[in-house]
Amino acid sequence: MDGTTLGTLGDRELDVMAVLWEIGSGTVGEVREQLSAKLAYTTVLTILRNLEVKEFVTHEEEGRAHRYFPRVQQRSARRSAITRLLDSLFEGSPEELLAHLVDEKSVGADELQRLAKRIKEKGKKGRGAQ
Numbered sequence: 142m143d144g145t146t147l148g149t150l151g152d153r154e155l156d157v158m159a160v161l162w163e164i165g166s167g168t169v170g171e172v173r174e175q176l177s178a179k180l181a182y183t184t185v186l187t188i189l190r191n192l193e194v195k196e197f198v199t200h201e202e203e204g205r206a207h208r209y210f211p212r213v214q215q216r217s218a219r220r221s222a223i224t225r226l227l228d229s230l231f232e233g234s235p236e237e238l239l240a241h242l243v244d245e246k247s248v249g250a251d252e253l254q255r256l257a258k259r260i261k262e263k264g265k266k267g268r269g270a271q
Contacts, residue, residue: 149225150197150218153180157188158197158218161211168206 150158160175161167167175173185180188189209192198197218200207231237239256242248248256 150195150222153178153184153188154192154195154197157185157192158211158215161198161209162215166208166210168203168208170206172209 156176156178157172160172164171164175169182169186169189172189173180173182176185189198189200189207193200193209197211197213198209199212200209202208227233227235227238231241239248243253
């Protein structure tokens with residue numbers, strides 16, 4: 142599945158996906174046990190069914206239960222969510238997002254230095270590939 146076609150995930154759906162990404166697959170009961178919020182079995186089942194409709198998960202029958210598997214990688218979902226965030230709140234500008242994080246003191250000086258180093262290293266790799 143292409144990350145650009147991903148639908149929007151709600152908070153509970155993200156929680157369930159995070160569990161599936163961590164454990165690889167799970168039944169409703171297994172996913173429910175791993176969630177930090179205590180949700181009813183039927184609630185977790187409904188979330189998994191909604192995720193299946195949105196094509197984020199698929200399932201296989203396992204006896205009387207269904208085992209759910211993520212259809213999208215966490216990286217693709219993250220990329221899609223960040224793109225939506227950038228487009229809707231920051232006019233598509235990663236620089237505006239970073240400036241906001243710096244202005245709100247969400248990113249400190251040490252983190253900025255690490256980011257600068259990472260950007261510099263990525264630039265070196267890009268030039269070396271040409």
